[in-house]
Amino acid sequence: NDRRRVRCAGVVLVRQRPGSAKGVVFMTLEDETGIANIVVWPKVMEQYRKEVMGARLILVEGYIQSSPEGVTHLVAQRMTDRSHDLIGLANDSAVSKHPVPAGPALIEPLNDDRRDHGDNSSQRIRHPRNVRILPPSRDFH
DSSP states (O other): TOOEEEEEEEEEEEEEEGGGGTOOEEEEEEETEEEEEEEOOHHHHHTTTTHHHHEEEEEEEEEEEEEETTTTEEEEEEEEEEEGGGGSSSSSTTSSSSOOOOOOGGSSSSSSSGGTTOOOHHHHHGGHHHSOOOOBBBBOO
C-alpha cells in the first residue's frame, strides 16, 4: 500500500545520518509487534529536530514507501515525543503510585552510600533493582 497514511509509535533504537544521504535521517523504532524503518527528510528534520534527536519513545505520522528491494519505510511528516509515557509501560503500571519518583530525583546518583540518608524512604525507592533503566540508543552526534 504505497503512499498509504499511517501512524507508528515505538522506542527509538537507532538514529542514523549517513554522510552520503544528503541530510536524510533514518530511525529504527521497535514496539511489541516488531521493527519500523523511519525516513526523515531534511525539511521534516529541520521542523522536528528536537523530537528526532531527543525522543526515547516517539509517535511518527506519515506515509508508507516501499523500495524496489521490498523494504518498507515510513516517511515521516509529523513527529511527537512521547517519552513521558515510558513510565506507564512498566509491568506494574497498574499500581496507582509509581515506584520511580518523578523529576530531579531520577538524576540523583545511585551509587551513593545509603547510610548517609538514614531512614529516607525516597532513597529506599531509588535502589538500583527498583529502577527500570532504558539503555541509551545508538545515535549519531
